Amino acid sequence: xxxxxxxxxxxxxxxAVTPVAAPPAAAPATIVAPRAEDATPRSxxxxxxxxxxxxxxxxxxxRQIYGYYAGAAExxxxxxxxxxxxxxxxLVPRVLTDVSSRSTRAKLxxxxxxxxxxxxxxxxxxxxxxxxxxxxxxxxSAANIPSIVSATxxxxxxxxxxxxxxxxxxxxxxxEDARIEAMVARVQAAGYDxxxxxxxxxxxxxxxxxxxxxxxxxxxxxxxxxxxxLSHPRWLCRTxxxxxxxRGVPHFENMDxxxxxxxxxxNVVRAIGARDQLAWRHLALIRRLWPGRLVVKGILSPxxxxxxxxxxxxxxxxxxxxGRQLDGARPPLLALPExxxxxxSMAVMLDGGIRRGSDxxxxxxxxxxxxFVGRPFLFAAAARGEAGVSxxxxxxxxxxxxxxxxxxxxxxxxxxxxxxxxxPFPR
Ligand SMILES: Cc1cc2nc3c(=O)[nH]c(=O)nc-3n(C[C@H](O)[C@H](O)[C@H](O)COP(=O)(O)O)c2cc1C
Numbered sequence: 001x002x003x004x005x006x007x008x009x010x011x012x013x014x015x016a017v018t019p020v021a022a023p024p025a026a027a028p029a030t031i032v033a034p035r036a037e038d039a040t041p042r043s044x045x046x047x048x049x050x051x052x053x054x055x056x057x058x059x060x061x062x063r064q065i066y067g068y069y070a071g072a073a074e075x076x077x078x079x080x081x082x083x084x085x086x087x088x089x090x091l092v093p094r095v096l097t098d099v100s101s102r103s104t105r106a107k108l109x110x111x112x113x114x115x116x117x118x119x120x121x122x123x124x125x126x127x128x129x130x131x132x133x134x135x136x137x138x139x140x141s142a143a144n145i146p147s148i149v150s151a152t153x154x155x156x157x158x159x160x161x162x163x164x165x166x167x168x169x170x171x172x173x174x175x176e177d178a179r180i181e182a183m184v185a186r187v188q189a190a191g192y193d194x195x196x197x198x199x200x201x202x203x204x205x206x207x208x209x210x211x212x213x214x215x216x217x218x219x220x221x222x223x224x225x226x227x228x229x230l231s232h233p234r235w236l237c238r239t240x241x242x243x244x245x246x247r248g249v250p251h252f253e254n255m256d257x258x259x260x261x262x263x264x265x266x267n268v269v270r271a272i273g274a275r276d277q278l279a280w281r282h283l284a285l286i287r288r289l290w291p292g293r294l295v296v297k298g299i300l301s302p303x304x305x306x307x308x309x310x311x312x313x314x315x316x317x318x319x320x321x322x323g324r325q326l327d328g329a330r331p332p333l334l335a336l337p338e339x340x341x342x343x344x345s346m347a348v349m350l351d352g353g354i355r356r357g358s359d360x361x362x363x364x365x366x367x368x369x370x371x372f373v374g375r376p377f378l379f380a381a382a383a384r385g386e387a388g389v390s391x392x393x394x395x396x397x398x399x400x401x402x403x404x405x406x407x408x409x410x411x412x413x414x415x416x417x418x419x420x421x422x423x424p425f426p427r
Contacts, residue, residue: 044384044391049399050355050376053392056383057128060235062228064215065127069378071209072323078331079323082353085331087427089362089420094408102410104400108347108370109194109293109314114144115397116412117360119389120322120351120374121170121196121297123152124217124263126250128381130242131155135381137164139389143397148196148372152217154250154263158190170196170297172255174273175282182257184289193292196317197283200298202276205325218265280311287312295349298325300335302342315347315369322352322374333363340367357399361407365420 047053058066072079106116119140125132133155140147141164149160151172160166169192173180187195210216214224229236243250252260287294296308297317308316318336320329332352340348350363351372363371373396380392409415 040391041387044387047380047383047388047391047395049395050373050380050392053376053379053383053388057379060232060382061128062225062232062235064210064213064219064225064228065124065235066382067209067213068124068215069122069128069375069382071207072327073205073207073325074327076323077327078320078329081331082320082323082333083355084427085333086353086359086362088334088423089366090423091358091361091365091403091407092419092421093406094419097408097410099405099408099410102401102404104397104404104412106370106412108146108349111146112144113146115360115393115400116364116369117354117371117373117396117400118146118168119148119377120372121148121150121153121168121198122374122378123150124154125150125378125381126154126243127239127263128378129385130239131246132239132378132381133160134164135386136377136389137166139377139386139393141165143390143393145393146194148194149192149254151198151254152252153254154252156253157187157192161190161192167192168194168196168295169254170198172198172201172275173278173282173286174275175277175279176274177282177285179256179273180282180285181289184286186257188290188292194295195286195290195292196295196297197286198297198321199278199304200300200319200321200325200329202278205321206327207324218261218263220266221264280307283308283311283313295347299339300330300332302335302338305339305343305346305348309344309346313346315349316343317349317351317372318368319351319372333366336363336366336368357396357401357403360396360400361403361415362420364412364415365417367417 104115106113119136125136129135133153137147137160146168147166148168148170149157149166150170157169169187171183173183214222219225229240249262249264251262283296293314294312295315295317296313298319298321299305299308299316300318300320305316318332318339320332332350336350347369348367349370349372350368351374354360354363354371354373355376360371377389377392380388407419
């Protein structure tokens with residue numbers, strides 16, 4: 001893993017970044033140290049890995065909402081390919097390396113984080129649990145990892161910055177200079193230091209599973225929707241009614257510089273604007289306007305990585321949107337090595353299909369500086385709220401830390417190409 005993202009933006013400014021101290025490095029493991037699971041509350045102790053949260057989330061959530069969270073585009077080829085890609089690589093452990101003082105701490109853009117992963121931006125997170133967007137941001141900031149606020153979130157980005165201490169905002173922008181200028185100004189005024197432009201959504205994806213479950217954006221009031229709510233009374237009372245009581249029907253708050261439509265409405269069409277006109281010149285425009293870190297999300301081609309760099313990006317997220325956009329798009333892990341090679345001083349991040357600490361280590365070994373994880377944290381929020389997200393973060397950190405020892409490395413920056421090889425077995 002290279003040491004990139006030195007805390008300066010491509011245009012030379014240092015951005016509005018204040019380093020946050022990481023939690024103290026994990027004490028060297030000894031046989032008298034308390035085991036992590038001893039401190040876990042009973043309500044969380046049955047969640048042993050990220051995968052365990054999905055079963056609980058499926059039960060907790062109305063069918064439409066669970067389907068929207070879990071689903072992917074068309075045949076799910078890219079979604080499944082993301083997992084298959086990790087199985088195409090084997091780790092190559094080294095032994096007898098004295099790993100007694102290992103640490104998961106990772107540096108990105110000059111910041112010290114507890115571990116080399118963060119929470120990916122996910123729309124409608126506010127429906128996973130009461131104040132879901134605040135829950136995700138709070139759990140992340142308490143653990144000292146980054147979380148990215150989605151453009152399709154339901155809580156005003158200013159509130160998530162204040163109450164959740166979120167510092168990364170992800171935008172969906174139309175190719176219209178005036179709307180871009182207004183949005184960048186709003187995000188800056190709210191105190192964010194990292195602006196993520198998602199580039200792989202020129203049009204809405206074809207997600208047939210949403211049509212089958214009756215999910216739409218905005219949600220259309222229907223008997224089916226009402227029944228689904230009624231058959232999940234806990235979610236209905238603790239999330240939906242609690243939200244209505246505290247702030248009325250949620251709106252798309254962060255698509256633009258102004259408030260968007262409500263999420264429950266008949267005959268309302270979201271004015272997403274000319275998103276299919278968005279082009280590299282708009283990234284250059286954002287670069288001129290935005291003094292902080294600038295990241296492009298949704299890169300899968302080395303040629304686009306070069307264009308991102310030339311137009312002023314400080315980092316890229318190699319991603320196929322969790323298989324939710326172009327079905328058949330290559331898995332980010334397979335695209336990673338050739339993209340890392342041409343990325344120069346940009347930070348290279350990756351998301352899609354990461355479910356285990358060993359997946360994180362494979363991505364780092366193949367050239368990522370940092371990774372993001374999506375659905376599992378949403379499922380953790382749906383299953384157990386903020387405490388669930390904190391537990392999920394701790395589980396992934398523990399897996400990384402344990403697997404570092406088994407791999408024979410003590411520091412995240414020591415994970416490198418020698419620790420991974422292409423598997424000879426198709427799995
Ligand atoms: C429910 C859901 C909503 C999402 N919404 C957004 C979004 O608003 N903006 C965005 O850039 N990516 C969005 N994504 C994609 C994620 O940021 C990320 O790329 C993907 O979830 C990573 O794959 P994983 O879920 O396998 O970890 C969404 C993903 C999910 C599952």
